[in-house]
Amino acid sequence: MGLLVDGQWQDKWYDTKSTGGRFQRSQSQFRNWVTAEGNAGPEGQAGFAAESGRYHLYVSYACPWAHRALVMRALKGLQTHIGVSVVHPHMLENGWELRDDFDGATGDALYGFSKLYELYLKADARYTGRVTVPVLWDKQRETIVSNESADIIRMLNSSFDALGATPGNYYPPALQAQIDAINEPVYHRVNNGVYKAGFATSQPAYDEAVDALFQQLDALEQRLAGQRYLVGNTLTEADVRLWTTLVRFDPVYVTHFKCDRRRISDYPNLQGFLKDIYQLPGVAETVNMAHIRHHYFRSHPTVNPHGIISIGPQLDWQTAHGRERLGERHIEQ
Numbered sequence: 001m002g003l004l005v006d007g008q009w010q011d012k013w014y015d016t017k018s019t020g021g022r023f024q025r026s027q028s029q030f031r032n033w034v035t036a037e038g039n040a041g042p043e044g045q046a047g048f049a050a051e052s053g054r055y056h057l058y059v060s061y062a063c064p065w066a067h068r069a070l071v072m073r074a075l076k077g078l079q080t081h082i083g084v085s086v087v088h089p090h091m092l093e094n095g096w097e098l099r100d101d102f103d104g105a106t107g108d109a110l111y112g113f114s115k116l117y118e119l120y121l122k123a124d125a126r127y128t129g130r131v132t133v134p135v136l137w138d139k140q141r142e143t144i145v146s147n148e149s150a151d152i153i154r155m156l157n158s159s160f161d162a163l164g165a166t167p168g169n170y171y172p173p174a175l176q177a178q179i180d181a182i183n184e185p186v187y188h189r190v191n192n193g194v195y196k197a198g199f200a201t202s203q204p205a206y207d208e209a210v211d212a213l214f215q216q217l218d219a220l221e222q223r224l225a226g227q228r229y230l231v232g233n234t235l236t237e238a239d240v241r242l243w244t245t246l247v248r249f250d251p252v253y254v255t256h257f258k259c260d261r262r263r264i265s266d267y268p269n270l271q272g273f274l275k276d277i278y279q280l281p282g283v284a285e286t287v288n289m290a291h292i293r294h295h296y297f298r299s300h301p302t303v304n305p306h307g308i309i310s311i312g313p314q315l316d317w318q319t320a321h322g323r324e325r326l327g328e329r330h331i332e333q
């Protein structure tokens, strides 16, 4: 685990001294936007034109943020238009490594780099910051379009439709306010909440994070009692964003990040929701549990010094979820 400082790699764990033991996630820095025609992004970001074969995703199967991008790529049927390189699950002194000596890890399909930070340096030789996945890479300009998953999934959702993407709008204009409203607490209390609990280095920091996490999961359980998805019966990006954390919860976060008040399998509605999305076409193939479990248990020596991988629960997400009773799934066109 480390970061680049003015183009130099430094092996450093997260600094929680100045924040009372609280983990703070840094902001992503590459924030350009792929649009259908190459026009500017929604907030004026530099535009890159959508073209088949031009963009490449660097992901980790372990990472919930990168997983969002893989799910959206599958829902939109973009597998033939956007290639993928998968990092090795262990993230240690060199950060993410582009090795292929673990089933499912591909190495670097474009440059043969062995470390992800080399790709960041190709985009910006003096980059300062963390070296994270996902990365959306432009093979034409040889630079990073974006390393922010929240933005990348919106680009995949809407910018590639003219190239023959699978129809479906997971961030439709009429629902954007509702999607944004639920994304906010889900991000802070759940997606990032599990990390805040797991990486806390003081009791108050941990207590705050787990309290907020389980309050939010309880609220989501209630919300999903009367509707199939987070925004009515329409499947949206908000569901994808919650789902990648739920998938990792019972097999990893309960033990490794000490999120052990309840399991997702103790929440009937969240568990049904998890299965419902898992069973969508193309989605189960994006879940690689060996990468998920090896990554977390082996990559955080401050949390799990001996790297023992726990036995873990038996998961059965292919069985009936019963969520049809709440109504038919709607996908906005």
Ligand SMILES: N[C@@H](CCC(=O)N[C@@H](CS)C(=O)NCC(=O)O)C(=O)O
Pocket (backbone or CB within 6 Å): 001, 002, 027, 028, 062, 063, 064, 065, 066, 095, 130, 131, 132, 133, 134, 147, 148, 149, 150
């Ligand atoms: N805000 C980013 C966060 C991405 C992120 O933090 N990814 C983690 C893996 S789960 C990572 O690459 N961490 C490496 C590090 O922090 O050095 C996004 O959503 O794209």
